[in-house]
Amino acid sequence: MRELAQMKETLALAIIMEAGSMSVGHGIQALGLVCFAVLLCSPGAQAEGQPQLNLMPLPASVQTGGGSLRVNSSFSVALSGHTEARLDRAVERFLRQLARQTALPLSGRAASKAMLTVHTDHASKEVQELGEDESYTLEISSDGAKIDAATPLGSMHGLQTFLQLVEVSPDGFTAPGVKIQDQPRFPWRGLMIDVSRHFIPIEVLRRNLDGMEAVKMNVFHWHLSENQGFRVESKKFPKLHAMGSDGFFYTQEEIRSLIGYARDRGIRVVPEFDMPGHSTAWFVGHPEIASGPGPYEIERKWGIFDPAMDPVNEKLYKFLAEFVGEMTKLFPDHYFHIGGDEVNGKQWDANAKIQEFKKTHSLKDNDALQAYFSQRLQKIVTKHGKAVVGWDEVFIPGVPKDIVIQSWRGQASLAQAASEGYHGILSNGYYLDLGWTAARHYAVDPLGGAAANLTSEQQRLIVGGESCMWTEYVNAENIDSRVWPRNAAIAERLWSPQGVTDVASMYARLQAMGTELEWLGLTHRSYYPQMLRRIAGPSAGPEELAALRTVADAVEPVKDYAREATAPAEPTSATPLNRVVDAVPLESETARRFGELVDKFLAGSCHDADTEARLRAQLTAWRDNDGKLQSLEQRSFLVKEVAVSSQDLSALAAIGLAALDFFKANRGPAADDWKMQQLGVIEQINKPKGQLLVMPAPAVRKLVEGVSAGGSCASKGQG
């Protein structure tokens, strides 16, 4: 039988439900359950692969029970209470996904008694709204399972939770006995995808929506226009997409279909048309609404550019009134994102009419001019019954209260807005393109920083957050790997109670989540060996490929905005994304695990022969790897690019091995000289080369520093 019953006794820790969020803590007493949150995979306490509940995001409350439910070919689902076609489709999708996870041939035909019953109380809104009831309960015992939810949104979340609980066991596939009561901490849990800098085909968006459903995100923010592309078919202004997209745009039919696809998964679709800047692609077909003279071409480079709409031109407002009218009909969501970020004002400054207008209307600077534009635009949007979302810049004192500020600047910006009564969502800290670790994203809380000091009423105005996938270096091939699995950690931050912060647990569950996402069709794992084979060329043998993989697994792309700064040639939208820097995951799992092992070693277990042996094995493999890659470096320009990183990795590993030797035999003063020298070498290795960072460098530095701090292992770490 499963060890879960024992886990209940030994690992379950009661936690106090967090207050300070919109919807946590309701309905639990009503269920008559004692609330436990299981401390999952506490670091160190749990060996690799021990049983755990692979839930992500962690539910508000999990109580593990005895026994488990067999999941076999006769598994079936029944719906009760409120029914609708969307729920039928959700069950079909659930069964299809369960069949993928298990390879069981599930007919889906209801047996006499369904193994899982889903009771839904009532319908949700026809057009999904912010703050609808998404709660559910899930009870599993050896006899069957039951989901109870107020609305289909909760029922669908419950189905996803069930899928995550299905595990392989000694006797077949099973789901553990549990009682789960769950609801989100924040009602706005979004993923933004920029489809303009690189076009992202609709089927790629679809599978990312599948991933969002799996991690209970509920807003797809579709960044649809940019300097580099206008991606929506406009029937009123067909020159927008015809001339501004290179032919890469979504038809209105495709858009309606995607919105339906999202609704089926409990996801709202918020369109963004970025104005008045970030809009060069509009002007290719419509130079008359720009502030500077045309003609314009689709922008091919990255950065902030001068073109901006002409805020003093009445024709612009006429244009936007029609355009917004068309788009607000196409996109049913209550929110309409108008962008508003990063106008550099150069075109405005160079335009005499605009200067004149500013004087006449006492607009003291370009911020004031943008405020004027925003207010006019907001009126247009409001006239169509919608509310505006915009980046920090649209937050201008006096704007209507139902605006939502999306902050790329940080919690302070949101806190200020909230203190003045405005809603906000956080994106600062959730930029997936910057190459942060999942742990770093995970540590960012919408109610952290300056927001922590708000009153609970003000905090309630901060309705959630959105991860952002900007696509300068992201295309259809590697986007899944840039979004996933890290996005699941952000999804957990936005769903789970604030106290859920255990990083080791997060990483353990993230690994399982990665597998679930694979069954959904996401390519965040499968793309990688394929890209490495392209880099190596079809003639590369398995040992050469393994050597390339060893280097690739140990490096990461440079972080934040360093990629432009370190580019060998100015990157454009036509630059092929076929280099190692485009292929490797943004977070090296190998390096992370190595770092954990070094910490364990230094924390006193350097007497642990197993830890030392594992460190030595890894370091030896790295040290000996460079020689195996050299033939390939001579044959492929894409491999040649990582030659220096490969050498650095080998050199670094040799230092690490020498450090381990020092730990065995304290050589006194010699160690200090050696240390000084090696730290200098590591400092060089730690610098980015070929836009890559050799990720084990900091951990090896720790090892080297450990040597000089206390001499050999024998003299420290005892007791």
Place this chain on the structure above:
Amino acid sequence: MRELAQMKETLALAIIMEAGSMSVGHGIQALGLVCFAVLLCSPGAQAEGQPQLNLMPLPASVQTGGGSLRVNSSFSVALSGHTEARLDRAVERFLRQLARQTALPLSGRAASKAMLTVHTDHASKEVQELGEDESYTLEISSDGAKIDAATPLGSMHGLQTFLQLVEVSPDGFTAPGVKIQDQPRFPWRGLMIDVSRHFIPIEVLRRNLDGMEAVKMNVFHWHLSENQGFRVESKKFPKLHAMGSDGFFYTQEEIRSLIGYARDRGIRVVPEFDMPGHSTAWFVGHPEIASGPGPYEIERKWGIFDPAMDPVNEKLYKFLAEFVGEMTKLFPDHYFHIGGDEVNGKQWDANAKIQEFKKTHSLKDNDALQAYFSQRLQKIVTKHGKAVVGWDEVFIPGVPKDIVIQSWRGQASLAQAASEGYHGILSNGYYLDLGWTAARHYAVDPLGGAAANLTSEQQRLIVGGESCMWTEYVNAENIDSRVWPRNAAIAERLWSPQGVTDVASMYARLQAMGTELEWLGLTHRSYYPQMLRRIAGPSAGPEELAALRTVADAVEPVKDYAREATAPAEPTSATPLNRVVDAVPLESETARRFGELVDKFLAGSCHDADTEARLRAQLTAWRDNDGKLQSLEQRSFLVKEVAVSSQDLSALAAIGLAALDFFKANRGPAADDWKMQQLGVIEQINKPKGQLLVMPAPAVRKLVEGVSAGGSCASKGQG
């Protein structure tokens, strides 16, 4: 610069073009070229990953030239001569595929001067016919490339050849300077897929057609009906698909679409409706055409079953006249496959009317009765302007001459038919489900065995062959891995000159082909880690997964028809295909390479420290692996199944390591005792367990036998 120019000097070997095939050797002198066939990757002579032309199938003639053509973002293609929409689509597909292989953003817009021009002389037949001109020439120099072909079929083949030539180089992507003159050895080069025992979705068929195009196969044989399923929508007899398919069938619209998809790739679609046996699924809706009383149910088990059509019932022929009329309209190909295999005659023997009929008509046995049925059915098919294809059993003296015999029995059967003037295609030796190695399939020649003794005129009646993918243990998830890459070796056998038989070259090119097939969307590689993760469960850590992979990489499923014989429980169509035996490739690359290394060691290079070190490294990894898998074996029933294989692999590796030690130090008579004992252990290990074979066993046996044969390494292999 590329080493290819040097290769030309050093490796090119003139070979005499083979006679004795239908279409080899034409047009070469006309081009004024000296014909060379490059000896690619000759074993031993070439280190891993050295430059090679990764062509598969090998063209009839390849002459390597100097220089190479750069392939960059401005690459473009122009068509000349005969044009048609299919060629435009072929170019689009070519560019898309080239973009995938290189990640270059190819606009496809023709530049002023196209880098590749494709000249097509004239149209091919509206409905593709057997034996149309598929020849082409391809010339590549540093200035550009040119394909010349008589018909679009040849042009499309030329485009595929070009794609295979694009390689990563020190300076970017390039295609080497070559002159290729090419045409197929056989005009019928097919892949049969059984979509009845397990339903194969249309999108999976599509990507397999993509794979067929890549390896220049030109017949998709669609095995559409079986005891276990009737997979085609029939408008005349809707009960056929409605009651005989569990809802898994292709609509006529889907079928037409797939036929168009195939035609676009130069592939004919030959439908098979297997009659009069293998037809239980027909009888679920139409028991009146069966020989025994109903009711019938869709068969769930595998094997040969009793139900057969009633050949003495006139209603049957009326039914078939209408049915064949409908299907011959749906499928435009000239050939119509009527199956005809494996009637056990039990229902006929048990039916008094049938017995009476046999007497009345002097039909001496059931073979004669089937001949009667076949002749009536062939008349129906012929009436609709089609020619019949059938398995060996339909070859009855006196049948019309335009029948094609598909032989599951072997070349002797074909030779007999050919000697009587009948066409034939070979499938014996090309059954992909039997788990043979690529090398074993590769060695089977349609003109081998008894067919080698035919006159060249008779040989010309043997028009090719078909690989067959029977799907008892194959479904949408693992089918790509069961077909590919081994099918490419069969494709080469059917396309390339008879003298192309170098197995080492084939394997080297097969590896590159595997990568190209991946870019086409085939999942023959990506499915595997995913299935292993399912087997291990989402909680398995990376080291556990690596341990599982190590065992999985070293085993193969039992061969031929042993899977039924060794099944733990009677398998049915509802048996989940989620076991290790369903996941592992049918040919272990690891074991094959290990075997090659052992051969190299024993062939005298046991003084080669590198070879010995590599053997030791592999054996040590295997020996130490079992311990790493044990925790997972206790948690997953699917891993537990391979516990014995894992132990066997470790034990085997320990023996191999001991053998290497013996090679180092001759211990005289002790070696003989040791040898006797170890060979006994290996014999046990060599027996299938859990339906798996531990594939390195024969190579380790060779090592052990090597010990006693000559004692230590020092005493042999010199000189």
